[in-house]
Amino acid sequence: MPLEPVTQVTGRAVFIPGADIDTDRIIPARFMKCVTFDGLGEFAFYDVRFNSETSEKTDHPLNDPRFAEASILVAGVNFGCGSSREHAPQSLRKYGFNGVIAESFAEIFFGNSTTLAMPCVIATAADIAKLRDAIDADPTTSVTIDVDKLRVSTSGGLDFPVTMPDSARDALISGRWDPIQELLDNDAAIVAKARELHYV
Amino acid sequence: MGKSLFQKVWDAHTVGTLADGRTQLFIGTHLIHEVTSPQAFGMLRDLGLKVKFPKRTFATVDHIVPTINQDAPQDPLAAEMMQALRKNADDFEVTYFDLASGKQGIVHVVGPEQGITQPGTTIACGDSHTATHGAFGAIAFGIGTTQVRDVLATQTLALEELKVRRIEVNGDLRPGVYAKDVILHIIRLLGAKGGIGYGYEYAGDVFDRMSMEERMTVCNMSIEGGARCGYVNPDAKTVAYLQGRPYVDMSDFDATAARWLSFASDADAHYDDIVRINAGDIEPTVTWGISPDHGISISETIPDPAKAATAQEKASIVEALEYMKLKPGTPIKGVEIDVAFIGSCTNGRISDFREVAKYIQGHKVAPGVQAIVVPGSQIVAIQCEQEGLPKIFTDAGFEWRGAGCSMCLAMNPDKLVGDQLCASSSNRNFKGRQGSPTGRTVLMSPVMVAAAAINGHISDARELFHIAD
Ligand code: SF4
Numbered sequence: 001m002p003l004e005p006v007t008q009v010t011g012r013a014v015f016i017p018g019a020d021i022d023t024d025r026i027i028p029a030r031f032m033k034c035v036t037f038d039g040l041g042e043f044a045f046y047d048v049r050f051n052s053e054t055s056e057k058t059d060h061p062l063n064d065p066r067f068a069e070a071s072i073l074v075a076g077v078n079f080g081c082g083s084s085r086e087h088a089p090q091s092l093r094k095y096g097f098n099g100v101i102a103e104s105f106a107e108i109f110f111g112n113s114t115t116l117a118m119p120c121v122i123a124t125a126a127d128i129a130k131l132r133d134a135i136d137a138d139p140t141t142s143v144t145i146d147v148d149k150l151r152v153s154t155s156g157g158l159d160f161p162v163t164m165p166d167s168a169r170d171a172l173i174s175g176r177w178d179p180i181q182e183l184l185d186n187d188a189a190i191v192a193k194a195r196e197l198h199y200v
Numbered sequence: 201m202g203k204s205l206f207q208k209v210w211d212a213h214t215v216g217t218l219a220d221g222r223t224q225l226f227i228g229t230h231l232i233h234e235v236t237s238p239q240a241f242g243m244l245r246d247l248g249l250k251v252k253f254p255k256r257t258f259a260t261v262d263h264i265v266p267t268i269n270q271d272a273p274q275d276p277l278a279a280e281m282m283q284a285l286r287k288n289a290d291d292f293e294v295t296y297f298d299l300a301s302g303k304q305g306i307v308h309v310v311g312p313e314q315g316i317t318q319p320g321t322t323i324a325c326g327d328s329h330t331a332t333h334g335a336f337g338a339i340a341f342g343i344g345t346t347q348v349r350d351v352l353a354t355q356t357l358a359l360e361e362l363k364v365r366r367i368e369v370n371g372d373l374r375p376g377v378y379a380k381d382v383i384l385h386i387i388r389l390l391g392a393k394g395g396i397g398y399g400y401e402y403a404g405d406v407f408d409r410m411s412m413e414e415r416m417t418v419c420n421m422s423i424e425g426g427a428r429c430g431y432v433n434p435d436a437k438t439v440a441y442l443q444g445r446p447y448v449d450m451s452d453f454d455a456t457a458a459r460w461l462s463f464a465s466d467a468d469a470h471y472d473d474i475v476r477i478n479a480g481d482i483e484p485t486v487t488w489g490i491s492p493d494h495g496i497s498i499s500e501t502i503p504d505p506a507k508a509a510t511a512q513e514k515a516s517i518v519e520a521l522e523y524m525k526l527k528p529g530t531p532i533k534g535v536e537i538d539v540a541f542i543g544s545c546t547n548g549r550i551s552d553f554r555e556v557a558k559y560i561q562g563h564k565v566a567p568g569v570q571a572i573v574v575p576g577s578q579i580v581a582i583q584c585e586q587e588g589l590p591k592i593f594t595d596a597g598f599e600w601r602g603a604g605c606s607m608c609l610a611m612n613p614d615k616l617v618g619d620q621l622c623a624s625s626s627n628r629n630f631k632g633r634q635g636s637p638t639g640r641t642v643l644m645s646p647v648m649v650a651a652a653a654i655n656g657h658i659s660d661a662r663e664l665f666h667i668a669d
Contacts, residue, residue: 019516020392020491024630028637029609033264033277035238035284037345047637077512078393081426082630083609084328085236086344107396107428108328112344125512167360170220179358180247182218183350190252190356193215193226198459199321199449200228200256 005175006117006147009099011071013143014061015132016045021075022082023109027091029083040087041094062095066139074131074143075102079120080109089113099145101152101162103128114168117177119147121162127152134158147172202466205320205433206364206399209339209463213322215356222358228321229338230257230351232294233307234264234285235611236326240348241288249353251292256355258316259289260297262306263611267574267601271299278612292352305577305603308332308545312416313579315445319434320463324351329545329627331422334431335415336438337463339399341429362428363397363472368404371479376667378555379414380547380625380645382406384485386418387425388495390475395427398472401465402432406479412441413551420546421627424492433464486658487629487643488532489520494629496532498648498660504528523631524640525619532658535642538620540571540653541634542598542646544608547625548576550583552646557592559647559665565597566656572599572614574606598653610635623652 031043049060057063062070073092079102080088089112092100100113100120113120123131134156135141142155145162147169153159171177194200203211215224230253232240237259244251251257264278273279289296297303297310304310308329311317319337323330328342343357350357367386387394400422407415415432422430439457442448449456483497496503502521505528508514521528526535542548542556553575565571573593575581581603584590590600607614608626615635616622622634622641629641642658651661661667 018519019512022628022630024609024628024633028632029611030635032235033275033281033611035281036242037239047632052637078396078426081392082328082423082628084326084342084344084423086239086326086346089344104393104396106393106426108342108344112346115344115346165360167220167222171222174219176218176220178346179218179220179222180350180353183224183354183356183358184249186216186224186356187354189215189224190226190354193213194253194355197212197226197228199318200226200253 003175003178006119006172006177008144008146008148009072009119010142010144011098012067012069012140013072013074013135014067014070015074015135016061017076019076020078020081023080023085023088024082026080026088027085032085032087037087037090037094040091041096044091044095071096071098072143072145073097073100074128074135075100076128077103079105081106084108086112089116089118093118101128101131101145114171114177117172119145119164119172121145121150121152121164123152123160123162127160130158201470202468204364204401204465204469204471205337205431205463206339206362206401209320209322210361212320218358222360224356225322225359226356227324227351228256229316229323231307231311231323231325231330232257232259232348233327234261234281236345237288237348238281238284239345240326240352241292243346243349244352251294251352252355254293257294257352258297258311259285259294260304260307260310261285261299263605263609265604266612267604267606267614270602270604302578305580306545306548306605308420309548309576309580312336313577315442315448318442319438319460324357328423329420331430332416332420332545334419334422334429335412337431337434337460339429339431342423362399364401365395365398365473365475366401366403366471367475367477369406369477369479370404373406373479373482376484376662377482378645378647379410379417381482381485383418383421384487384495384643385482386477387421387493388485389477390425392424392491392493393426395422395425398427400425400427400430402430407432408435411551412437413549416549417546421492424627434460484645484648484660484662486532486648488524488526490523490629490631491520492627492629492643494520498533501529501531502526533660535658536621537569537623537652537657539616539622540569540649541607541622541624541626542649543574543576543606544626545576546627547646548574548580550580552625553584553589554587556646556650557589560596560650560654561592563596563654565653569653569656571597571653572601572607574601575603577603607634609633623649623658625649
């Protein structure tokens, strides 16, 4: 299947503070009134990036010009919790993010992101804090997520281990992050299973 | 060692193991709605694929439907989404419970109501509250849109097996304590991320005694506790509820019922974790913050960040209190409300409206409070009418609306304005959830919402309605 393996992603990073950042925060529900995912990028984190009364930009990190080129998102615990909306990882992807490093992820968000070839890796709170300080001190710091070796390193010399479920790592590095072809290939087994299940 | 229901259903639906080690799981029932399906159908068209089992796919429209003049959305984007679903259902020959069918409603109300939701089956829907269907002993997952595509195209998903945590609640619930309080209490104890990696099995006296609708309320909020799915083992109540419903095959019902019951967990089943809770400890519970695990009993005070155990907990309390504009250390009881909402897939079923109607006669919604009541489906709405419930609500000053998700997430015209505070029977109190980026949500049971609406502030329904211990 002709998918690009995702073994490494590299880019500048931005830290988004806060625990339990839910998918309503990542993409407010009103922007889900759409029949395609195109154009969702500009609405990522909309309600925390813009003041609701004045529509002016807030001091959210994504509005900070120092982080304008960031393509790696760094966050705290339980990132992407709440609604299963794929609009959330889609909006991050369309915004330009290629990878996320956090203390933990909500499962549906994690799965959706993997299927979009956006690796989500888990780091300790201490390593996230060091990474945050490093990118704050120098926003041009280049951060690399090595999906194959399960490490995150920076141009400033940080280097720490991260984790990710084997199946997701495998899917990314072998270019099988979108499972559709493999699912389709097992058609005979699917039909046999359907026959076996009394209610189908 | 025996098997849990989760394992039995998982094994029965496993098609094979994929190269990355995940399971290819057959999805017996696929529910779709207007918000997360149009892109999936788009992907299907791009790939030149068909819906593999159109008869196992059921659509309805819920999130964007206005609750006043249901079929005439003023919003062109909403109209476009409704048209897209119509076209996709027609093009791909999928059953669609549309507005004209008289069966439209919130997807998680419609499935059980039609008897589509059955024990021992796998169910997927592009909506995280799909866990609701677990009340029937089904394994039901919320999925993303690309996975909706996968199910449409292959009727399967690539999934990783979950661990199973059995949550036993034994003893008697006190009067005025509802299924909603039970699940808010569980989430408070185990945390909003406590269930990550798990499916929850709800067991013990309390769930055994619950009606099917109460079980749905509990399973519905599994996702708020971080669990991917939640279920109650099927029993005689499950069978009785389903008997005679439109999508239940009645040709050999005894055999069907026996098969359903055979999926219940074995007495010696293996669990990865067991949690035991005493029913008598559960109080009417409300949220004070911006995460579903920010819960306290109605008689408690709002948490004080100074008393937090960790720096992280402190930061989370500070952030929540700032957003909610609440004062630490003060009682939650008495906090003024602007809006009251009874509805959603958590608490928008006939039993919810019946229960509230029992108490509100002779009362009036407080001046300045907007109180709206939204049945979960057209069928629920009709049942309510047959029982004379709308009049009881409107006499008490509530607005009676048409079926839909309404103010649960406000993708329709029902929205909070500014920093309005809403006493809500829905499931999420996230920042901005109810349509205003600064709107505030306090989750509670429907009877507690009614008490708040009548008093104009968050109240102990047991006091107002004389529900005695
Ligand atoms: S009622 Fe709320 S939670 Fe339930 S499906 Fe609708 S929007 Fe989702």
